[in-house]
Amino acid sequence: MNYVRLGPVRWGWQGAVMAAPGVIVVDELRRLGVARGALVALTLAPEVGLGLATVGGGWSRPVGVDDPAPVVQAVEHELRPRWVLWSNETAVALVRRGVRVATCWDVAAVHRLLFGGWRADPARVWAHLHGLPLATMPTSRPLDLFSQVEHGDADPDGPLRSDGHISAEWVGGGWAETPERLVRWAELAVGVAGLQQERLAELDAAGGAGRGRASATARSESAAELLCAEMSVDGLPLDRSVAEEIIGDVIGPRPRTESEAVEQRGRRDAEVLRHAPADSRFDLRSPGQVKSLLRRVGIEVPDTRAGRLEAMRDAHPLVDALLLWRKAERVATTYGYGWLDENLDPDGRLRGAWSGSDGAAGRMTASAGLHNMPADMRGAVVAEAGHVFVRADLGQIEPRVLAAVSGDRGLARATQADDMYAPVAEDLGVDRATAKVAVLGAMYGQTTGHGAQALRRLSSAYPVAMAYLDGGDRSGQAGRDLRTYGGRLVRMGGGSPGADAAGAPELADHDRDREARGRAAARGRYGRNALVQGAAAELFKVWAVTVRARGAATEARIVLCLHDELLLHVPVAHDDAAARLLDDCLQESAHRWAPDASVRFVAEINVIRRWSDAKG
């Protein structure tokens, strides 16, 4: 492949083309044949400049710019290419500068799809695509004396070592040192994107269940990274005074000094300890000591989890006090004033880092409590003036996804119902609650308890779906890697839960065997569930990025993604349009994702002022 370099493009360069650098770059790219959807790699470094590269022939001349944002914006507006980015860090940098692009090719996100795991730095991506040993891959650690002398550089100033790896100096930040290097780094990115596309095409062509969609998944996963960048920058509207009221109700007013904080803590502790023997000194934050404390009042428990203590509420007043204490302690330590100070910005937006996929099945993740905010706190998530939230959540996404990816006709038929557990219950000849537990148990890998016999009925009613799950289970147990419907590699070989961990030497043989079986079973459950959870995440992201694209025109902004739920922040005037948009996009996405159309997906949609107003 022949890569075009465009640039170097510098900040503050006082040349003749200063007047309209964006126009110059657009003309240049157009001359090179770049049109809508063509790959154009972009690298950015503050204070240094930006590098651009595309696929084709010929060379461009240097262009000078003060600020990269207008250049990218101009190219985006005129040509709308598919921007090749090493990772979503570049997307975040762009969004921070006010530039939102429509599409991209996120090299790191595609790497995670192709090769599994989470780490996707350029050195690793390069090594995988070129079949280079990971053992000799440069680390991101600071250079030591040895790594420099061991491998000579093919080109002393270039990005590649003589052994084919990217040089440690370049991955360690050297790529951003000069405008020339930024361009070279962009060339490398566009080349990597080309290699990734070849791998994806091979997967697409391989056929068979779950192997035909990898290229499409790469594009939706890339767009999801853009969405993540935007959510990270935009934040979630959160009303500070409402939040402080909610916190205050649980732990009292904000302590003004450290000693006040200690005093508050002491009061909370005393409220529990007054039920204990007078001389006792127990640390309630230590599970071991809590167990001892409970023993002192005559309660023996294997662990002190809330569910366990719930059953002991009547045994001693201390239990109730302890459960209350736990609630308050959670607020004080995790979702209290400190959480607000840390994550809620002066503009009333709660900001955390969003990631397009975790390292396992590929669900989105978020920090700052955006994905696990206590239900009580949702009352503080209030739409800003002139805005409302339009919220949608997918109903029963996992069993519906299972029907789609397995191709089970009977289960697909059940998805025609708004509540698919009703027809499933009929098919199995059990009540709805039993049917639901059985289906969830099958997807999570439960083999014991009440669900066990309903499980056998499931196998005869939906043999294709159950065989699909069993296949995932067997692969997991055997340590064989899996691919989801959308083509994501789920690593089962190493690093997954319980993959190795030799049994403790002091255990007897039969205990070790039992542990080994337990670990294998856990891997089986993991593999079984990853197929469903991963495919559900893929569909969800297709939906989310479709809403993102279609909603841009009406200023409908996605402010939260929650596995099966989307929260849009929209101007009041557009609430109906946004509600329609969410459903239209779901139908469109489902059709593109699973063209067979025998599986129905449903969403519950409502327009609300605050998140807690959602029913459900």
Add this chain to the structure above:
DNA sequence: TGCGGCTATTG
């Protein structure tokens, strides 16, 4: 100081 265990929150 780093890491596994325990606990809680969410889907």
Add this chain to the structure above:
DNA sequence: CACAATAGCCGCAG
């Protein structure tokens, strides 16, 4: 108390 995640604190090893 199945599957996944983030997050805080304790206890222990180094």
